[in-house]
Each structure stands twice: as structure tokens, then as C-alpha cells.
Amino acid sequence: xxxxxxxxxxxxxxxxxxxxxxxxxxxxxxxxxxxxxxxxxxxxxxxxxxxxxxxxxxxxxxxxxxxxxxxxxxxxxxxxxxxxxxxxxxxxxxxxxxxxxxxxxxxxxxxxxxxxxxxxxxxxxxxxxxxxxxxxxxxxxxxxxxxxxxxx
Amino acid sequence: xxxxxxxxxxxxxxxxxxxxxxxxxxxxxxxxxxxxxxxxxxxxxxxxxxxxxxxxxxxxxxxxxxxxxxxxxxxxxxxxxxxxxxxxxxxxxxxxxxxxxxxxxxxxxxxxxxxxxxxxxxxxxxxxxxxxxxxxxxxxxxxxxxxxxxxxxxxxxxxxxxxxxxxxxxxxxxxxxxxxxxxxxxxxxxxxxxxxxxxxxxxxxxxxxxxxxxxxxxxxxxxxxxxxxxxxxxxxxxxxxxxxxxxxxxxxxxxxxxxxxxxxxxxxxxxxxxxxxxxxxxxxxxxxxxxxxxxxxxxxxxxxxxxxxxxxxxxxxxxxxxxxxxxxxxxxxxxxxxxxxxxxxxxxxxxxxxxxxxxxxxxxxxxxxxxxxxxxxxxxxxxxxxxxxxxxxxxxxxxxxxxxxxxxxxxxxxx
Numbered sequence: 385x386x387x388x389x390x391x392x393x394x395x396x397x398x399x400x401x402x403x404x405x406x407x408x409x410x411x412x413x414x415x416x417x418x419x420x421x422x423x424x425x426x427x428x429x430x431x432x433x434x435x436x437x438x439x440x441x442x443x444x445x446x447x448x449x450x451x452x453x454x455x456x457x458x459x460x461x462x463x464x465x466x467x468x469x470x471x472x473x474x475x476x477x478x479x480x481x482x483x484x485x486x487x488x489x490x491x492x493x494x495x496x497x498x499x500x501x502x503x504x505x506x507x508x509x510x511x512x513x514x515x516x517x518x519x520x521x522x523x524x525x526x527x528x529x530x531x532x533x534x535x536x
Numbered sequence: 537x538x539x540x541x542x543x544x545x546x547x548x549x550x551x552x553x554x555x556x557x558x559x560x561x562x563x564x565x566x567x568x569x570x571x572x573x574x575x576x577x578x579x580x581x582x583x584x585x586x587x588x589x590x591x592x593x594x595x596x597x598x599x600x601x602x603x604x605x606x607x608x609x610x611x612x613x614x615x616x617x618x619x620x621x622x623x624x625x626x627x628x629x630x631x632x633x634x635x636x637x638x639x640x641x642x643x644x645x646x647x648x649x650x651x652x653x654x655x656x657x658x659x660x661x662x663x664x665x666x667x668x669x670x671x672x673x674x675x676x677x678x679x680x681x682x683x684x685x686x687x688x689x690x691x692x693x694x695x696x697x698x699x700x701x702x703x704x705x706x707x708x709x710x711x712x713x714x715x716x717x718x719x720x721x722x723x724x725x726x727x728x729x730x731x732x733x734x735x736x737x738x739x740x741x742x743x744x745x746x747x748x749x750x751x752x753x754x755x756x757x758x759x760x761x762x763x764x765x766x767x768x769x770x771x772x773x774x775x776x777x778x779x780x781x782x783x784x785x786x787x788x789x790x791x792x793x794x795x796x797x798x799x800x801x802x803x804x805x806x807x808x809x810x811x812x813x814x815x816x817x818x819x820x821x822x823x824x825x826x827x828x829x830x831x832x833x834x835x836x837x838x839x840x841x842x843x844x845x846x847x848x849x850x851x852x853x854x855x856x857x858x859x860x861x862x863x864x865x866x867x868x869x870x871x872x873x874x875x876x877x878x879x880x881x882x883x884x885x886x887x888x889x890x891x892x893x894x895x896x897x898x899x900x901x902x903x904x905x906x907x908x909x910x911x912x913x914x915x916x917x918x919x920x921x922x923x924x925x926x927x928x929x930x931x932x933x934x935x936x937x938x939x940x941x942x943x944x945x946x947x948x949x950x951x
Binding site for chain 2: 387390391396399400421422423424425445446447448449451502504505508
């Protein structure tokens, strides 16, 4: 278990300069994710074009892992269909929890695999993904409730 | 290192006391453990581990029941632990010492058994802004049940609570005033004696959450004058799952039992049950016998310490840590009360507390990071979380030097 495996350059970079950070005007969905264990909160905002994610932004205050994961996520899912984004959620979920999960074709997102060696930090990385998945799975985007890491 | 530290070390032999705590010899990720998370839970000395072990191996049986030897031995050990708590808190009678699971359960017991039957809509419960969730939520629950109102006395930007500000919120509707003796998130030592006096002058019942106080100072409930005092065993170098509610006998006497079951009754028929006397009325079911015995052993251990020496050492650690950490650029200490217990809450610009916690752990240093179950405190300081190093008498100046080095390393990773 190595610290620089957790804090890889990609993670540090996205923590320092989070992409797609801030307010999205008139979003179709705005979901708040909350980790009651540590108090981290982040909000994912989505604009849909039909079945595809036209634009996505996030806001909130979190640790480097949570900020970088959200930043990487917004880059990765922008333009993806609902189905493809949810499939990616499943892959990231295994990447974070399963030692044998492959990281091929994940590009920059593969940097998140270092987190699985630090079980106490897995929720930091997965919070934004759970929040996004909740939004994409909701039948009615306008009436979404907050997502918590402790009620799955 | 400061002179005060060296002078103090010669009086109070930390290195030899550390040998009493087996876990302090552990290596974490190849480095010696620096355990700076005593505010969350303190470590156990061998004396506690052995007392529990001896009970489990030789004396276990249910208490207050069998006539057989083991049951009598277990009962004797359990009740002897109660006597140790009685002496430790300077309570008047063993009727006033109730074994509970911990501080949280003690507060819930008072909320449900003392307050709920007497609270009316419009009545008030007064707490302060710096309370732990365990001294907020049980009161909110009883407010919901009765229509009473929770009032919150302010703290200032140092994390201090001023008696006048609390007094200003004491009204003829205030039924209970509850506050921490020491803030777990900020380290503030509250002026509890004066706060209790102010409450008593108005006929207001008082509860003190002593979870963070008992490891650091001697507590005399008669001197404090409070009606209830609660603490947890595991913050006092004892086991988890055991704690104490001290209650003034005249109040406990009037309170109905909280939970029903075995041990809390005198007679049971389907028509009517009569309750056992104090303190058993509040100890339904088979209790945490080994926990109580372990707590008794922890009290023996702490009482045998040079407590003045321990106190002086902890204060030297606090002074050294405050001075050392405040020299780190970008580090801000949160909670700067004049009177503090030996803990330092802080934030480092550009390094989130959780990342700091992970990096420190890599260096064998255990601290707490997060909201410390005191979200209103975090909100006051507009912070999602802080890092907290909390010291016990067995911590050393060298461990603070390592903490200092490791924080600087974290800064370089995120620079």
C-alpha cells in the first residue's frame, strides 16, 4: 500500500483544478450527495439532451479523493447516454472495491484504482458516482431527493 | 523542544507509564504508533485488560441472581466497580451511580425518564452551541415528543461559552440545562461550576456531559453541584460499552424506570409490578459485567497516577503542540479558548482533513478527522471538517514533532 498510489498525479491535478466545477444554469436535475460519516457534501447538476448527458457540473467541498473523482467523472460522462453512464458507474464501483477489477479502457479514471487499498477512503471516491447514478435512475429528474453513502 | 517539557518529564515518567499500555509498542506501517486520537477512545493499560481477562476466565456468571460461588463473585466484582465510580466522582451514595452503555445512553435516559414525564409544550431545554450530537439529539427527540423547545446558548469565535450569555437564555420555562464539561471538537473547558450555580439559582436542573473531562481532571459532582453527570468508560482507559450516569438521589428516586426487564423489579405479577430500588431500577437486563469490572480497574489505574503530574504533562503537550503547529504556514487552530483540555483541532489550507488523516496514518500517526459528531460547531466555523490531535498523559513531545513533520509532508504532496 503506497501513498503515491493513492495520490497519483492525475488525482492531485484534478483536486487542484477540478473540471466542470460550479453552477450549471437551469439544470434538469440537481442532486445532493452526502457522506454522514465525514460530513462531505457535493451536488451534481445535469442537463440532458434526450437520453444523453449534455452537460454536467458539480459543487461542494470534499477531500482530494472526492473532488478528483467528481472532476474525472464529469469529464468521462459528458455526452454519454444514460445507459452508458450507468454502465461506467458499475465499472467504477468494481474498480473501487474489487481487487481483480480490470482498469483497461478506463483512461484517466483508472487512477481511482489506488483507492481500493485504502478502505476508509472508498466512500470518498464513490460519493459522486452514487449521486450521479441516483439522478440517472430516477424516473422523474425534477423530484430527486438527496443521496447518502449510508443508505444504499 | 521547550525547557518546560524537559523539567516536566523529569517529574512525570512518561516513558515508564507507556509500558503499561501494550498497544503503544505497536508498529503501524513500519513506524511506531503515535496515538493522538484519545478524544475518540483512549487505550487500555494492562491492568484493565487483565481485570477483564481474569473475570472472563475465572469469575463469570450472571449477577444478582444465583446463590452459587461464581454468581456471588461476579456480583461482588460488579458492585465493587460501582463503589470505585462512587469514590471517583465523589458522589454521596451508591444509589446515585447507574451503569449504562456510555454517555449517549446516560443522556437519553435523562431525556426520557426525567424530562419526558414533566415537559409541557412551551417548556425549554437549554444547551450550548459546542455540544456533541449526543448532547443535542436526545433533547431534540424529547422536544418532538412533548412540544418543548430547544434553546442554544452561543459560543464565541474562540470556542468559549460565557456564563452571562447562557444566563440570558435561562427562563422560567427552562426545565433543564445541559452542557459539556470539555468540548470534544474544540477542547474548551467550560465554566461548569458557575454555569451550574446560575442554573440552580433559578431552580433549573443540570446535566454535565463529562465524556471528555474525566480523562483529564478530577471531578467532584458535589463540588460542581450538578444534578446529573455522564461519562464513558472507554475514554477513561476502560472498555467500550460501559459508562456512568450519576444522578442526584432525590431526582433518580422520582424518575420512572427507563427500560423494563429483569433486575429492575422487586415483584412481577400480570396485574402489577413493583420496581427495584436505586440504582437497579435503571439497570434492566443483564448488564455489561466485564465492562463494569474493566471500568473499575481503569479508575484504580487513573487514581493511582500522579494526577497533578499527568495534568501538568498534558498541558505541556498542549502548549508545545499549539506552538509547534501554529508555526506551520497555512495551518489554523480551531478552538482557542483560554482554558483548554489537551487537544488541538486544526485545518490546513489546501489539504482536506481526510487526506491529512490518510497521510498521517502512513507515518504511524493516528488522529481524528471529520466533524467530530459536532456538526453545529463545524457550521459555526464554516468548515466541513477539522483534523484533531488529542493527547493523553502517555503521549510525548517527540510524537508532536512527528505530527509536525507529517503535516508538512502532506503539504508538500498537495503543494
